[in-house]
Amino acid sequence: MSESEDKKIDRRKFLARGAKAALSIAAASIIAKTLYDKTGPSGEPETGLVSLPDFSVPAKDGQVISVVKGSDRIQTVDKAIDSLGGIERFVKPGDVVVIKPNVAFTTAPGLGATTNPNLVAEVVRLCYTRGQAKTVYVTDNPINDAESCFALSGVGKAAAQAGAKVILPKDRFFKKTTLKGGKLIKNWPILYEPLAKANKIIGIAPVKNHSRAGASMTMKNWYGLLGGRRNVFHQDINLTITELAMLVRPTLVILDGTEVMMTNGPTGGSFSDLRRKDTMIASCDQVAADAFGCTLLDMKIDDLAYLSMAEKAGVGKTDYQSLKPANL
Amino acid sequence: MSSNKIPRYESIISAGVILLLCGIAAAIILPQFSQQTSGQTQNTSEPAAGESIENILSQLSPKGFSAVSKAAVYDADTLYEKIDGRAPLYTESGFEKLFTRLYKSDSNEIVTFEIFVYGMAKPENALAVYSQQKRDDAEDLTDFDFGYQTSNAIFCSLGKYYLEIIGSAQSAELVKSMTESAVAIKAALPSGGAIKTEEMVILQKAGAEAGTIKFSTDNTFSCKELTNIFSAEIKVDGKPATIYLSKRTDEKEAIALADAYAKFLARIGATEKKIALPAESARCFDEFGPIEVVFNNGNFLAGVHEAADMELAAKAAKMLNEVLKGAN
Structure with missing residues (x-):
């Protein structure tokens, strides 16, 4: 006009x-x-990235890994941790501890797809009573709906009854990180908020067959810290697990081989997928823990490529025997 | 007033711009809408088969149990959100959609069962994932061609659907409720869940034991060339043997496949044995103890897998070949 x-x-x-x-x-x-896309395109510039501190404790010769036989998880985990110097070695008065169980699925605790709730509760109790921790958080970013997973697995209730604060993931808890020298974990969201509050992290995972990775144990357990559409990581699962182990340097890992999911993992579904192995492993070295764990699945270390890859990256040792496991 | 009239060309340009903007908006919104409907959604426009499964689950009312939530739907992009690392087992076997619904006991809320209905592209795909995961302690369900129970779960192949019902505990009462639900789902499916291929008919005529027919889409007996193979257990003079069968496009393909399997056996160190066999094309291999027979009859590839001895292998091959004579 x-x-x-x-x-x-x-x-x-x-x-x-x-x-x-x-x-x-x-x-x-x-x-x-x-x-409006809050997350933005994947190729956005790397700004405001966070990094995880080293949560590990100083090494002690002969007290890196312990393997305890027995059917009672409370007794075996107590003995396994005591063999490494007791929880006092790992948790000091006033510490803030994050416990990371595997709560990936909405399945009943007996099916072995998730960390046993009584085991989580016992470690929480140890952190408070003997370690005199200030606060213990229990968190995971499950594959399924978080609230349902923590409820049906029994982990939420057991942890809360033991005095832990259960943190269910929310969008604002995730911050992006890039693993130094990593090829896959780049500018990717992780469940950072609970970790930012803590100075110790303890991973607790069951031993499971995994149709993609071969096995899911302590290293694979860190997958639950990833956010976003993380299924893309299954394309190169061995490198993903290796990088997760490089990303998280834990204070302690506990590998529960009391009942092992031998087939149809990681979800299982039938009690017949489980076999009693009555073994509990506590370790400062997550590679060594998983290297021992694979024997419970009747596998060899070479069957899990990520073990040697992680060893090559300096995360830990596959030759767990050289670490002189306590009680074995 | 006529001086205020908007020129015609401006109206045309404006209409063009609005159409363009509408086109851009549609291009942005429609794909997102399509992704949203594939996740955990209800009240969406699924294909007819999908709608029927959702209806079946929504109308299912197991005695003494109540649905915890509405039926959830997952497609190939979102399947990992439900079953994580087990997703490739399905997505690599013609997976289309998964429908799930969780039920809890009216008298004890920790007693639950969850129904998983995997919609596959073809009945053979459903049978393949069923066969691949069949548990060793399976107890066949008499109401199903392909169905079994374990101490806490029900597994069935129903036409193009693979059904899992997972209970939270080992309870006869719980399994009874789950079995009733499986029967109700089977009855509600349009085809009643029936699947019958030519290979299955032949295997049954050859004496296949009830509930032993399996189907493998690829890498059968660890040989990558062996695709789309049906197998079954038979009894020969009271001794168990596994026979297998696959109808190929033509005789030439069947011969080539038999040759490929023979070469595979030789490659892994099996020794060829000269014994009297029912078919001219048949070859026999001693695989470090277990005996393999492979042959073709017309466009059928056939054979015996891991028989205990050569006599048993030859008799089993003869039984299968006799039925095949009538089929070609």
Whole structure:
């Protein structure tokens, strides 16, 4: 419309056009808000990245890994930790501890797809009573709905009854990280908020067959700290597990081989997928723990490529025998 | 007033711009809408088969149990959110959609069972994932062609659907409720869950034991060339033997496949044995103890897998070949 025509516009038309323009802007704003992608494209610049501290404790010769036989998880985990110097070696008065169980699925505790709730509760109790921890958090970012997973697995209730604060993942708890020297974990969200509060982290995982990775144990357990559409990591599962083990340097890991999921993992579904092995492992070296764990699955260390890859990356030792496991 | 009339060309341009914007908006919104409907959603427009499964689950009312939530639906992109590392087992075997629903006991809320209905592209795909995961302690369900129970779970192959019902405890009462649910699901399926291929008919005529027919899409007996193989257990003079069968496009393909398997056996160190066999093309291999027979009859690849001795292998091959004579 020409300038001369604009000058001839009357007040009613001006108001009508103004109202139309305002409606258009409002509609555009609503559409923009609806379509706004909070996470942004994957190729966005790496800004505001977080990194995880080293949570490990100083090594002690002959007290790196312990293997205890027995059917009672409470007794075996107590003995396994005591063999490494007691929980006092790992948790000091006033410490803030994150316990990371495997709570990936909405399955009953007896099916062995998730960490045994009584085991989690016992470690929480040890942290408070003997370690005199200030706070113990229990958290995981499950594959299924978090609330249902913590409820059905029994971990939520057991941990809370033992005095832990159970943290269910929320969007704002995730921050992006990049593993130094990593190829896969780049600019990727991790469940950072609970870890930022803590100075110790203890991983507790069951021994399970895993149709993609071969086995799911303490190293694979850190997968539960990843956010985003993490299924992409299954494309190169060995490197993913290796990088997770490089990313998280834990204070202690506990590998529960009391009842081992021998087949149809990681979900299982039938009690017949489980076999009693009555073994509990506590270790400062997650590679050594998993190297021993694979023997419970009747596998060899070479069957799990990520073990030697992690060893090569300096995460730990596959030759657990050289670490002189206590009680073995 | 005529001077305020908007020129026609401006209206055309404006209409063009609006159409373009609508096109862009549709291109953005429609794919997102499509992704949202594939996740855990209800009240969405699934294909007819999907709708029927959702309806079946929503109308299912197991005695003494109540549904905890509405039916959830997962597609190939979101399957990992439910079963994590086990997803490739399905996605690599013609997976289309998974429907799940959780039920809890009205008298004891920790007693639950969850129904998983995996929609596969073809009945053979459902049978393949069923066969692959069949538990050793399986107790066949008499109401199903392909169905078994363990102490806490029900597993069935129903036409193009693979059904799992997972209970939280080892309880006869719970298994009874789950079996009733499986029967109700089977009855509600349009085809009643029936599956019958030519190979299955032949295997049954050859004496296949009830509930032993299996199907493997690839890498059968660790040989990557052996694809789409049906197998079954038979009894020869009271001794167990495994026979296998696969209908190929033509005789030439069947001969080539038999040759490929013979070469595979030789490659892994098996020794070829000269014994009297029912078919001219048949070859026999001693695989460090277990005996293999492979042959073709017309466009069928056939054989005996890991028989205890050569006599048993030859008799089993003869039984199968006799039935095949009538089939070609």
